[in-house]
Amino acid sequence: MGEASASADPRRRAVLTLARVEARRAYAARLLGDASPFQRELVLGVLRWQLVLDRLLEPHLRQPFGTLDPEVRAALRAGLYEALRMETPAAVAVAEAVRVTRFLVPAAAGLVNAVLRRAVASGWLDDARAPLWLRHSHPQWLVERWASWLSAEQLAGVLAANQRQAPMYLLAAVSPTGELAGEGCEVASHPYVPGVLHVRRGASAVAAWLGRGQGYAIDPHAVAVARLLPEVDGVVADWAAAPGGKSLVLGRERPGARRLAFDRHLGRLLAMREALLHHLGAQAPGVVGADGTAPPVRPASLAAVLLDAPCSGTGTLRRHPEIRWRLTPGELEALASLQRQLLAAAAAAVRPEGWVLYATCSLEPEENAQVVAGAALEIVPINPARLLGIPVHHLPGGGVVILPGEWGDGFTVHLLRRPAR
Numbered sequence: 001m002g003e004a005s006a007s008a009d010p011r012r013r014a015v016l017t018l019a020r021v022e023a024r025r026a027y028a029a030r031l032l033g034d035a036s037p038f039q040r041e042l043v044l045g046v047l048r049w050q051l052v053l054d055r056l057l058e059p060h061l062r063q064p065f066g067t068l069d070p071e072v073r074a075a076l077r078a079g080l081y082e083a084l085r086m087e088t089p090a091a092v093a094v095a096e097a098v099r100v101t102r103f104l105v106p107a108a109a110g111l112v113n114a115v116l117r118r119a120v121a122s123g124w125l126d127d128a129r130a131p132l133w134l135r136h137s138h139p140q141w142l143v144e145r146w147a148s149w150l151s152a153e154q155l156a157g158v159l160a161a162n163q164r165q166a167p168m169y170l171l172a173a174v175s176p177t178g179e180l181a182g183e184g185c186e187v188a189s190h191p192y193v194p195g196v197l198h199v200r201r202g203a204s205a206v207a208a209w210l211g212r213g214q215g216y217a218i219d220p221h222a223v224a225v226a227r228l229l230p231e232v233d234g235v236v237a238d239w240a241a242a243p244g245g246k247s248l249v250l251g252r253e254r255p256g257a258r259r260l261a262f263d264r265h266l267g268r269l270l271a272m273r274e275a276l277l278h279h280l281g282a283q284a285p286g287v288v289g290a291d292g293t294a295p296p297v298r299p300a301s302l303a304a305v306l307l308d309a310p311c312s313g314t315g316t317l318r319r320h321p322e323i324r325w326r327l328t329p330g331e332l333e334a335l336a337s338l339q340r341q342l343l344a345a346a347a348a349a350v351r352p353e354g355w356v357l358y359a360t361c362s363l364e365p366e367e368n369a370q371v372v373a374g375a376a377l378e379i380v381p382i383n384p385a386r387l388l389g390i391p392v393h394h395l396p397g398g399g400v401v402i403l404p405g406e407w408g409d410g411f412t413v414h415l416l417r418r419p420a421r
């Protein structure tokens with residue numbers, strides 16, 4: 001059964017997307033490219049609330065949940081989420097889940113009907129004594145490690161933010177509202193990241209406008225992170241640059257600076273080059289296909305490096321809710337090993353007294369403070385004046401964690417400097 005024939009049926013497409021995310025470790029946000037708001041909410045909502053949904057479904061099943069076909073699991077989760085958390089009348093949501101199952105796995109339609117009817121009748125999890133991780137549908141191990149260093153208030157904020165839809169934010173030379181007059185769009189300035197627009201209404205129309213190359217969708221905290229790179233005289237390299245958001249910020253805001261952008265993945269690199277040329281024209285950096293662990297750069301030749309390293313993404317769970325279900329503590333170690341190699345190469349490429357801004361969209365110490373601790377670089381405390389308004393947690397070693405919240409994703413940032421000699 002092809003994706004194309006499912007495209008006119010948002011529920012069927014949502015179930016297929018969910019099955020693919022689970023069975024093939026695909027990223028939902030990528031599969032949802034042109035999806036309708038309904039389909040997006042259904043897929044991302046199920047992924048956010050998966051643990052709670054499974055707890056509500058399991059008592060009504062005679063076989064272990066994990067032994068069902070991925071499409072059947074997805075239809076059960078989607079049906080229950082739509083019935084209990086969306087505006088669809090519950091009976092319609094159940095009937096639609098049964099219809100989709102009859103199409104995809106006909107033999108399981110009866111099971112889906114019976115289980116959903118009983119689960120819908122039992123209602124949503126409403127137990128204030130349930131542990132925080134269950135109430136917020138996160139893996140226990142992840143919440144326990146955050147609880148070991150965040151305050152109770154910070155933790156509650158992070159968990160709540162991860163369970164909400166991420167709004168659309170953008171950088172654009174002009175607001176889209178003039179051109180989209182009559183389409184009900186409403187945008188406002190971001191409360192603390194200057195120049196970023198928050199799309200309050202009309203995201204679909206704005207997405208189409210962005211698709212015509214008029215502006216660039218970007219997370220506000222990603223903009224704030226790029227701005228933490230000190231202004232320097234000399235060449236600046238964006239070490240792992242695709243899709244190019246931070247290079248775009250630097251190109252817009254520091255015209256005339258000499259800049260390079262590396263990435264190892266050809267497809268991402270080519271897309272980035274096109275986007276940067278389109279948005280920056282002559283201010284686009286030189287784009288180079290390179291492995292950041294062995295880059296084509298002379299030692300001690302650069303004034304600064306922005307190393308926004310590949311990472312687990314635990315600061316981006318509201319945009320990528322599935323990450324929480326597939327990440328394991330062991331994977332953090334594997335990522336840290338690559339991050340250490342990237343940082344060592346960046347440290348060797350900057351000149352004495354040159355800067356490395358090391359950032360990840362992960363909140364985990366293994367990928368941040370512990371990586372930085374092993375580098376031949378000094379940690380320079382980030383000037384609090386440059387963080388004005390951003391909700392941060394200061395790390396004892398001098399880095400900051402930008403907390404994921406209503407107004408942006410989570411990042412950890414360390415400003416590093418190569419010693420004079």
Ligand SMILES: C[S@@+](CC[C@H](N)C(=O)[O-])C[C@H]1O[C@@H](n2cnc3c(N)ncnc32)[C@H](O)[C@@H]1O
Pocket residue numbers: 222239240241242243244245246247262263264265268290291292293308309310311
């Ligand atoms: C977090 S993303 C960078 C996001 C980017 N800075 C932005 O703001 O749009 C990490 C990037 O690292 C790239 N990458 C992974 N391993 C790499 C390596 N060994 N060398 C260079 N780039 C690498 C990935 O392709 C990915 O594009």
